[in-house]
Every structure is written in structure tokens, then in C-alpha cells.
Amino acid sequence: MIKIRKLKFAYPENKLVFNGLDFQYEKNQKVGIVGPNGSGKTTLFYLIMGLLKPQEGEIEIFNKIRKTEKDFEDVRRKIGFLFQNPDHQLFCPTVAEDIAFGPLNLGKTHKEAREIVKKTSNLLGLEKYIDRVSYRLSWGEKRLVCLATVIAMNPEILLLDEPTAGLDERSTHKVVDYLKHNDHSFIIASHDMNFLKTLTDEIYLLNGGKII
Ligand SMILES: Nc1ncnc2c1ncn2[C@@H]1O[C@H](COP(=O)(O)OP(=O)(O)OP(=O)(O)O)[C@@H](O)[C@H]1O
Numbered sequence: 001m002i003k004i005r006k007l008k009f010a011y012p013e014n015k016l017v018f019n020g021l022d023f024q025y026e027k028n029q030k031v032g033i034v035g036p037n038g039s040g041k042t043t044l045f046y047l048i049m050g051l052l053k054p055q056e057g058e059i060e061i062f063n064k065i066r067k068t069e070k071d072f073e074d075v076r077r078k079i080g081f082l083f084q085n086p087d088h089q090l091f092c093p094t095v096a097e098d099i100a101f102g103p104l105n106l107g108k109t110h111k112e113a114r115e116i117v118k119k120t121s122n123l124l125g126l127e128k129y130i131d132r133v134s135y136r137l138s139w140g141e142k143r144l145v146c147l148a149t150v151i152a153m154n155p156e157i158l159l160l161d162e163p164t165a166g167l168d169e170r171s172t173h174k175v176v177d178y179l180k181h182n183d184h185s186f187i188i189a190s191h192d193m194n195f196l197k198t199l200t201d202e203i204y205l206l207n208g209g210k211i212i
């Protein structure tokens with residue numbers, strides 16, 4: 001589903017983050033990515049989502065080479081990305097509107113979107129939050145709402161950037177429970193090895209610009 005070949009990427013005026021990265025992700029895989037701070041986990045997700053463009057190399061997603069903004073619009077409809085920082089994900093006045101935003105954008109009616117908000121908030125135990133103002137939630141509450149906004153789009157693959165960072169035990173358990181009991185394909189970047197061991201079949205190490 002995702003094939004990355006010989007990827008080179010550097011931020012402007014910075015050293016190379018990736019210098020010939022190869023990575024392959026197949027259908028139904030449950031994959032974890034670990035790596036030290038600054039090793040490029042978030043950058044890799046941004047490149048897959050087309051939020052950054054590589055200087056060299058090839059990104060093939062769903063059997064198509066992706067280069068232009070238009071190529072990535074299609075990717076963003078099918079791959080759900082949980083940002084590491086929830087303030088990059090939430091921008092509507094209320095939680096319900098944030099969760100409904102993606103489905104409405106995909107062409108769902110308001111009635112369908114309301115059903116999706118209800119179902120998704122139930123799945124993550126967020127019912128009592130749906131009328132709250134998104135930016136006034138705590139960090140952990142925001143992160144669960146962000147996960148709801150991603151799941152609401154019914155993506156084919158989830159890319160989750162540190163989904164449990166800043167979550168207490170109960171909220172972490174909610175995330176584990178949801179991912180365990182729902183049939184998702186996913187790539188999770190995390191520093192929480194126990195969390196990854198519980199959920200994934202394979203764990204890759206990203207270090208020195210390469211995946212091991
Ligand atoms: N916008 C930016 N401009 C310049 N350099 C950046 C930018 N964002 C990240 N970097 C640099 O790119 C490298 C990779 O960063 P990235 O955020 O992908 O790492 P990470 O593995 O996700 O780290 P963490 O575990 O802390 O989340 C780091 O050296 C970082 O300083």
C-alpha cells in the first residue's frame with residue numbers, strides 16, 4: 001500500500017533527515033515505528049501525507065506514484081493522520097463540528113455526519129464532550145477528540161503520531177481497546193514500547209535516516 005524508495009529529505013538549511021530511505025507497508029499490517037527524538041518519525045508521516053515533498057526518491061501509495069498536490073488529495077482521503085500536536089488537528093468551534101468536518105468534506109449529508117459523530121464518540125467514550133469547545137479541552141481530551149476526527153473518516157490506513165503521549169492510564173486503555181477490537185491497518189510512531197508490543201505485529205527502528 002505504501003512503497004518509499006531512496007527518499008532524500010532535508011528541511012531548508014538543515015542537515016539531511018533521510019538520505020536514501022526505503023520503506024514498505026503492506027495491506028493489513030500493524031506496524032510500530034520507534035526512534036530517538038529527532039530521528040524523523042513525524043517527518044516520514046508528513047512525507048506520506050504530502051505535507052512535505054522529498055528532494056529525491058519516490059513515494060508510491062495505493063499503486064500510484066504520488067508527486068503533485070492533487071495526487072496527495074486522494075491520499076489524504078484514504079489515510080487518516082493523527083498529528084503529534086492536537087492543536088494542529090482541531091480548528092472548529094465544537095468537538096461535534098470537528099468530528100463532522102472530515103465526513104462532510106467527503107460528501108456525507110448533515111444527517112449522515114451527525115450519525116458518524118454519535119457512533120465515533122461512543123466508540124471512544126467521548127459522548128459527554130461533543131458539545132464542548134474544542135480549544136478549551138485538556139491536552140489528553142484533545143488527543144482523544146483528534147483520534148475521533150481521524151476515525152470518523154473511515155480511512156484505509158491510520159498513521160498515528162505518538163497517540164498515547166500525554167494520556168493517562170485510562171485514556172491510553174481506551175486507545176488500546178479501540179485499536180485492538182476494530183479491524184484497522186496502521187502505522188504508529190511511539191516511544192511507548194509496551195503500547196506498541198500490545199498492538200503491532202512488527203516494530204521498526206528509525207535511526208540515522210534509515211529504517212531497520
Ligand atoms: N520545520 C522544521 N524545520 C527545520 N527542521 C525541522 C523541522 N521539523 C523538524 N525538523 C528537524 O528534523 C529532524 C526530524 O524531526 P521529526 O520531528 O521528524 O523527529 P521525530 O522522530 O518525530 O522526533 P520526536 O520523537 O521528538 O517526535 C529533527 O532534527 C528536527 O530538528
Ligand SMILES: [Mg+2]
Pocket residue numbers: 041042043084161
Ligand atoms: Mg515526532
